[in-house]
Amino acid sequence: xTFSSELLSRARGLGAATLxxxxxxxxxxxxxIKPVTMQxxxxxxxxxxxxxxxxxxxxxxxxxxxxPGDVLVVHVSGGTEAGYWGDVLNEAAMARGLGGLVxxxxxxxxxxxxxMDFPVFSNGVCIRGTGKDxxxxxxxxxxxxxxxxVIRSGDLVMGDRDGVVVVPADQAERAVEAGExxxxxxxxxxxxxxxxxxxxxxxxxxxxxxxxxxEGAPFYGRRR
Numbered sequence: 237x238t239f240s241s242e243l244l245s246r247a248r249g250l251g252a253a254t255l256x257x258x259x260x261x262x263x264x265x266x267x268x269i270k271p272v273t274m275q276x277x278x279x280x281x282x283x284x285x286x287x288x289x290x291x292x293x294x295x296x297x298x299x300x301x302x303x304p305g306d307v308l309v310v311h312v313s314g315g316t317e318a319g320y321w322g323d324v325l326n327e328a329a330m331a332r333g334l335g336g337l338v339x340x341x342x343x344x345x346x347x348x349x350x351x352m353d354f355p356v357f358s359n360g361v362c363i364r365g366t367g368k369d370x371x372x373x374x375x376x377x378x379x380x381x382x383x384x385x386v387i388r389s390g391d392l393v394m395g396d397r398d399g400v401v402v403v404p405a406d407q408a409e410r411a412v413e414a415g416e417x418x419x420x421x422x423x424x425x426x427x428x429x430x431x432x433x434x435x436x437x438x439x440x441x442x443x444x445x446x447x448x449x450x451e452g453a454p455f456y457g458r459r460r
Contacts, residue, residue, distance in 0.1 A: 239281060239392060243412060248279040250415040252394050256401040258415035265400040266383040268359050269338060272346050274397040276355040278336030280307040282391045282402065284380045289315020291369035294376070295325060301376055304333030307393045309402075311380035312341035318364045319344030321356065330354050338393060338400055340382050357395050 239247075247255060256264050271277075283306040287294035298308055308329070312320060321337060322345035329337065336355040342362030343349065349356050377389040385402055387393075392408040394401050403411045425438050436442040 239408065243409060244279050246416065247392060247394050247408070247412050248277060250394075250412065250419060251398065252396050252401045253398045254415045254418060255394050255403060255411055258418050259401070259403045259407060259411035263385055263402040263404075264383075265338070265385055265402065266340070266359075267399055269340060269357050269382070269400050271395065271397060272343065272356045272358070273350045276336075276357070277396045278307055278338070278355040278357065279392075279394045280305050280335035281405070282307055282309045282338075282387050282389055282393045283334075284375075284377055284387055284389045285310040286375040286378055286380050287312060287320075288369050288372035288374060289313045290318050290366050291372060292320040292325070292366040293368040293370065294372075294374040295320060296328075298376055299325070299328050299332055299334070302332070302334055305335045307335045308337045308339075309380060309382075309387050309393060310337065310339040310341070311382060312339065316341045316359050317362055318342055318366045319362045320366050321349075321358070323348045326352055326354050326356070336393075336395070338395060355395065357400055 256262070283298065283302040285294055285298045285308055287310060289312055295310060302308060310320065318341055320339060320341045321343040326349055330352065336357070338357045340359050342360050343356055343358040344361060344363050346361050379386050379388045387402045390405045392403045392405060428438060
């Protein structure tokens with residue numbers, strides 16, 4: 237799937253949390269997957285990689301099958317305690333013009349990665365080295381699963397300091413439009429809050445709230 241640069245720019249401007257909510261609260265990857273530095277963001281079509289545990293040979297191959305702008309989404313088959321990615325792969329990915337990395341395993345060389353213009357999101361930092369399992373079965377562009385989310389090549393991947401969300405390709409444009417409407421609505425609510433409005437009233441919670449007892453404070457919900 238190819239997304240227009242305009243759509244990707246709009247999605248990036250929304251952020252991962254808003255896009256997740258706007259898409260119907262779907263696609264949130266495990267919260268353990270975070271950027272190497274909080275300033276890193278990524279947004280682009282997924283290129284999925286399913287590799288065996290403790291081997292990064294398949295990632296090397298993926299670099300040369302993925303297209304410029306693609307985000308490598310790498311599933312490590314449960315072998316999280318290893319550093320699958322470092323300075324060399326980072327440089328190779330930058331030379332290929334790729335859009336970033338999301339991996340449910342570890343990375344290393346983070347002092348260097350943090351200074352490079354390539355966003356890396358991982359399950360953590362791990363110095364344990366990987367091998368090259370030539371005999372293993374692995375897949376490129378096949379669906380992978382991270383947490384409760386199944387990711388397919390071409391899906392929209394958006395990551396920032398809050399986490400990573402994946403939206404199915406055929407829902408991406410609608411999710412971005414809904415996200416923009418959500419942002420506009422939140423801006424209006426924030427303006428009202430600054431004028432003294434209450435969240436209970438803005439969201440209609442005052443009348444429908446369950447019974448809440450706060451000692452010494454007035455009750456704003458509805459007694460049942």
